[in-house]
Amino acid sequence: MGTENISLSGVADNRPDWFYPEWAANAPFNKPIVVKDTDSALGRYNQRTKEIGLKDLARIHGHMCDGLVIAFVEIRGVFVKLFPDGVVDRTDLCAVSKNGPCWADTAAFMTGARINFKTLRIDASIGDGFIIQRISTGEAFKVHLKPDVFPEDQAALESKIRSLRAQGKPVTAEEIDRVEKMGDELSLKLLTTPPDKLLDIEKLEDYKFQFADLFGMRGDIINKDMPR
Numbered sequence: 612m613g614t615e616n617i618s619l620s621g622v623a624d625n626r627p628d629w630f631y632p633e634w635a636a637n638a639p640f641n642k643p644i645v646v647k648d649t650d651s652a653l654g655r656y657n658q659r660t661k662e663i664g665l666k667d668l669a670r671i672h673g674h675m676c677d678g679l680v681i682a683f684v685e686i687r688g689v690f691v692k693l694f695p696d697g698v699v700d701r702t703d704l705c706a707v708s709k710n711g712p713c714w715a716d717t718a719a720f721m722t723g724a725r726i727n728f729k730t731l732r733i734d735a736s737i738g739d740g741f742i743i744q745r746i747s748t749g750e751a752f753k754v755h756l757k758p759d760v761f762p763e764d765q766a767a768l769e770s771k772i773r774s775l776r777a778q779g780k781p782v783t784a785e786e787i788d789r790v791e792k793m794g795d796e797l798s799l800k801l802l803t804t805p806p807d808k809l810l811d812i813e814k815l816e817d818y819k820f821q822f823a824d825l826f827g828m829r830g831d832i833i834n835k836d837m838p839r
Contacts, residue, residue, distance in 0.1 A: 621661030631666045631675055632795075638802030641665055644687055644721060646699045660698055663721065665802075671720055677794035678713030680801050681739065681761075685754045686721045688810045689743045692752055700745075703731040705820045707742035714741070729822040744820050751818035755811050760800075765793040 623643040627633040629735050643664035647657050665683050669675040684704075690699050701723030708718040710733045718724060718741060724731035730746075742756035768790050784832060801809060 621659060623662035623664035623667055624665050627664055628666070631669055631719060634799055634801060635665065635680075635697070638799065640684075640806065641802045642687070642806065644690055644699050645697055646701050648701050648723070656702075668717055668720060669715065672713065672716045675798070676713060677797045677801070678711065679717060680798040681756065682714050682717035682741070683721070684801050684806060685741055685756070686717060686743060689741070689752045690721075690755050691806075692812065692814075693743065693745045693748075693750055703746050705732075705744050705746060707732045707734050707737050707820075709735050709737050709739070714739070730820075732820070732822055740797045742815065742818070742820075744815075744818060746820075749818070751815040751820070753813045753815055756809060757811050761810055762793065762797065764789065765797065768793065802822055 623639075625636050625643070627636045633834065641664070643662040645650045645660050645662055647660050649655060665675065665680065668679055668683060673680055680806045692750065693704075694700070695770055699721075702719075704722040704724055706718045708731065715731070717769065719731060722743060723730075729772040737753075738755065739761070742751060742753045746752035768786065772786060772790060775782050
């Protein structure tokens with residue numbers, strides 16, 4: 612099953628809109644993913660595929676921002692390796708994401724993984740990247756941006772704004788405008804640069820996905836009946 616099987620109704624809307632700028636819509640590396648799902652709550656595989664694009668993510672997430680674009684580019688880069696035929700099976704994936712709205716929303720929407728299905732793990736240690744695993748094959752990849760792709764001055768300003776707000780202090784309109792402009796500039800770079808120039812993708816051998824590792828048996832009682 613390939614992209615030639617996509618029906619008209621299954622093609623992503625990539626037209627510019629008030630929340631989706633023309634520079635994003637026309638960017639050369641802003642390509643949708645092709646997915647297959649099931650027919651219904653108790654259904655079989657769809658016989659047709661459909662497209663999901665960055666504009667769809669912006670609608671679901673609430674806005675288009677650089678975090679959303681980073682997550683989209685990273686996960687799409689892994690899909691090229693997990694699904695060489697170009698069709699992503701969203702019934703066959705688990706994912707690890709940090710607890711950030713851009714990251715977790717994108718992971719859930721693009722992979723079909725969910726916390727309530729125990730296929731989406733939230734783990735701060737993953738940082739601004741993901742681990743994506745194809746359940747049926749066990750293949751897993753870790754992905755991050757290459758060093759120096761994310762601008763240092765943008766990181767510093769974002770950190771300053773978050774720190775001020777955490778202390779209950781205000782930030783200026785100029786600071787918000789500036790950080791949003793930086794985010795747009797980074798998004799444009801990400802969507803106009805070949806993915807192999809942006810991404811570090813590492814194959815993980817014998818990776819074992821764990822939904823959570825906070826639970827276990829009590830270790831302090833295993834010898835309670837042993838003789839003295």
